[in-house]
Amino acid sequence: MFDDLPEDLPRLETLRVWHTLWLARIDAKIAAVRQRQAETEHGRRRRPEPPDWTVELGIGAGRPPVQVHAGDCHMAGKRRRPVDRDEARRLLADGMRPCTHCRPDTQLDIPGLPRGTTQASRHRPLPQGHQRHEHSPARSSHRRP
Structure with a gap:
């Protein structure tokens, strides 16, 4: 061979x-x-199923809840705890900020929050003497020298 x-x-x-x-x-x-x-x-x-809803926790004493997420949301931070559907609805109804990526407020159909608008996306009041400026197409294409 x-x-x-x-x-x-x-x-x-x-x-x-x-x-x-x-x-x-x-x-x-x-x-x-x-x-x-x-x-x-x-x-x-053997991996457990992700929870249906989670609450992202803040930093510091007491680690207050910061934001509500769907259980499989990739934007939830490392500091979080699972919550049930009722607690997630209660937190959102009480004014907790929903995640803008997984939109738990939309998934849970929270009454009192118009669909498509979350409390986090509403305009905050401006300090006295400030104005909101809308960008026009003509201004956005203008470049400074």
Whole structure:
């Protein structure tokens, strides 16, 4: 078949040892990958379902609630706790800010908050003497020198 192997016994035995070592390395790697895949699958099966709703908590003493999120929202911070549907509705109705990405106020259909408008998106009153400026298309295309 292949005739590129050496003719002498010492070199053939060296090649056999070398290939045996490589096969052992390959077998160990295969076993490690199979073990990792089994652990990943086991973890995936045992992972608890995300909560339906969460409250993002602030920093500091008492860690006050800051924002309501859907349970699977990717924008919820690390400091959060699960809440049930009733508590999420109560917090939003009491004026807690809803997440602008997952829109829990829309999902929960909170009465008193018009659909599409959240308390977080309403304009705050401006300090006395300030005015809101609307950007016109002509002004937005103008560049300063």
